Amino acid sequence: MTTPTSADSDRSTSGAYVTAGAEFDRDMDYIPDRITRDSDQWPVEPGRYRLVAAKACPWANRAIIVRQLLGLEDVISLGLAGPTHDRRSWTFDLDPGGVDPVLGYERLQEAYLARFPDYPKGITVPAMVDVPTKQVVTNDFPWITHDLFFEWQEFHRPDAPNLWPDDVREEMETVMQRIFTEVNNGVYRCGFAGSQETYEAAYERLWTALDWLEERLADRRYLMGDAITEADVRLFTTLARFDAVYHGHFKCNRNKLTEMPNLWGYARDLFQTPGFGDNTDFEQIKAHYYVVQTDINPTQIVPQGPDPAVWLTPHGREGL
Structure with a gap:
């Protein structure tokens, strides 16, 4: 497991850190490219792209869930980064040898630098990566899930939910x-x-x-x-x-x-x-926030609770 070494560790990957006296302001300036059916550069093509995400991250978790809901598992491969990272990048420490088996990378940062050698911003998940060139395509998370629905409809499973009803x-x-x-x-x-x-x-x-x-x-x-x-x-x-x-x-x-x-x-x-x-991992979630965000939790102690078993108790909402 990669452990951050300073309060700066979360800045390069999520842009989240404490600034004394200031209100938190999320940087929403992402790589604007999209994978679409009519794109010359990044066309919809089964097997071409790899979704790199992390179950620890809520923004990335969205894309993992939508990919499964729509039945795109055999169309877009999934690479999972570990829950903790250093100041440089999310890392593939969940994989054997700490290397993504498809991209051959130890760090997601390598996919960003393969396309933008002087990439100045944070290395964020989710990211869509072009497997042939091993270059990042986009990390614009709201558009990623939007396009998984609208642009990849030809490859949805027959009973996929209509996530954007007219x-x-x-x-x-x-x-x-x-x-x-x-x-x-x-x-x-x-x-x-x-x-x-x-x-x-x-x-x-x-x-x-x-x-x-x-x-x-x-x-x-x-x-x-x-x-x-x-x-x-x-x-x-x-x-x-x-x-x-x-x-x-x-x-x-x-x-x-x-x-x-x-x-x-x-x-x-x-x-x-x-x-x-099945795409929610509470241990990874806790490890990410409590270990990485040393601005808030300098001891990096991860709490034991709460008991995840409560999530499996009856909810009673079927009648609504």
């Missing part, structure tokens, strides 16, 4: 935007706040959004109704980390997820759906 598309975009700014990124805004004032403002925003979601899920099984959509994938990866990490480590501690009946039932419902729970 009849609720406009509302779903609004819901997802609020989830991103207030919840997905909101927990980071709390955890990496540089002052008491910025922390308290972030805390209020987060819990306002979580209370809104608790109410929204009172009379519907999923965020957009009776079927799973992209919005559910995006919310789930934050909820899965809430009690294990965000409640304590990020000081999002008004209450636990397990104390919010609708959100907790909803989260377990998704966890028990193929593609969600």
Whole structure:
């Protein structure tokens, strides 16, 4: 396992670190390329690309889940980085010899530098890598899952869910935007706040959004109704980390997820759906946050709890 050596370790890979007196501001400037059916440079082509991700990372976890939900496992290969990394890059320390068996790389950074020798920004997951050239194509995580649905439809399994239904598309975009700014990124805004004032403002925003979601899920099984959509994938990866990490480590501690009946039932419902729970690894999740983010946890001590068995208890949401 690669262990970071300083508080700078998380900066090159996720852009998350504490700046005294400042509000956390996520850098959303990613490689803008996309893999599409009509692209000359990066066309949709089975077997050509490798999704490099990490089960520890919520942004990457989205892509892993969507790939499985759509049945693209035999079309786009998956490389998994370990949960901890140093200041340079995510590493393939889960693989024999610490080398990705398809790319032959020890570090995801090598794929970035193969295309951009002077790449100046963080080495992030998920990343789509072109296997023939071993070069990164894109790390723009919202577009990666979007395009897995829209551009790779020819290769979806026959009963793949419609993650972007036309009849609720406009509302779903609004819901997802609020989830991103207030919840997905909101927990980071709390955890990496540089002052008491910025922390308290972030805390209020987060819990306002979580209370809104608790109410929204009172009379519907999923965020957009009776079927799973992209919005559910995006919310789930934050909820899965809430009690294990965000409640304590990020000081999002008004209450636990397990104390919010609708959100907790909803989260377990998704966890028990193929593609969600089987791609959720609580030990990797805890190792990543508590070991890598030394700004917040300088001792790098990883907590023992909570017990993941609670995720398998009945949720009772089938009747909604």
